[in-house]
Amino acid sequence: MTENLNRLPLIGDKAPAFQALTTNGTVNFPDDYKGNWVLFFSHPSDFTPVCTTEFMTLASMKEEFKQMNVALLGLSVDSLYSHIAWIRKIEELEWNGMKNVKIDFPVIADLNTKVSTLYGMLQPNVSSTQAVRAVFVIDPEGIIRSIIYYPLTTGRNFQEIKRMIQALQKSDATHNSTPANWQPGDDLIVSTPVTVSAAEACMACSNEDEYALDWFLRFRKDKA
Template sequence: MEMNDMGITPTLPRLNEPAPDFEAITTFGPMKLSDYRGKWVLMYSHPADFTPVCTTEFIGFADAQEELAALNVQLLGLSIDSVFSHLAWVHAIQEKFGKHVPFPIIADIDMKVSRLYGMLHPAASNTQAVRALFIIDPEGIMRLMMYYPMTTGRNIQEVIRVIKALQTADAYKVNTGANWQPGDPVIVSPPKTVVAMDSPNQDVTCTDWYFCTKTLPE
């Protein structure tokens, strides 16, 4: 792979493969990604501390902390700033907006994690990580990656919806369709034989032989 203008060979984790482990300093002290094995991890990067769009995102994730904790999710923030900058920004958010940031923020000043996770996009910025978001399951497997431009903040409720969809898919071995919300019908795998196609399960509703749904128990 060609090197970019920063002399860095870009890397990108891949879905359904182990998420790269790393060690880092955070606002909660030293950590390793593997420390959170057994939890879902939601790690997201922001371009810089003390910037307005990033501030709205941290407030949004702080507001969602309780709901995410109930889903066994560990939040991790990250930017290419020092831990001292992070601490000052957290204090400012508390002082100016009345919001406590109850999760660690990784100080990636050497860009180690940003490089490992493909967060550096030179066409967007040579000095900041883009708005990347990663969801890693309790086994340490990468399950979802999202990238946003510098100008656009994330939809926190969509992130929560995706986590619930992933957890539902794992628990019931089903798929979830567009705009799925908890309580909506889920999509079941199509039949693989003629006998199965002609004799669908009683709890399954089929619009066509390949498109069958069912309602999960509450």
């Protein structure tokens, strides 16, 4: 059977590789980011209002992401010169308590739409010339761990995206899951038993570190 060359990347896939020009020079992805988590995001166009607020927000959070070993990488279907002019203008603006922000993360120039097509960032029913607000979270091994799409009119909640990366990192470190609305420090969910004896043992297990609501729903305190 012929392989579908237009298949979009999925969670668990190796991040598709590419080389591209950015506002910080040439990037070879994902090789240049090995050992780092990457928040790879697209925006529809330069000099657009929603995107401007997003860039200001990301710039204000860059140290928070850096402490989490998360690198930022942006993209739009615009030229390098347009990116530079827009970034310079953003750094002059003040909004929502943010001013004098510094946009020092790389932004890919994708005029030929090669990268945005590779990652499914162009969606024809929305626009054939603007990328949707796609978010790809890629782990230090170059594996896609999360994919989120936002419509053109809706600005992203980067605090929620940060929380989601924290949850992924916590699950990797502890081999536990995170419940609804989890925040760092909250209780974690222990893997569900797969045998009758394990389910019975789960119900019997209750101490200062672990507790069960039922055989399939057991929690563990996060001691980290």
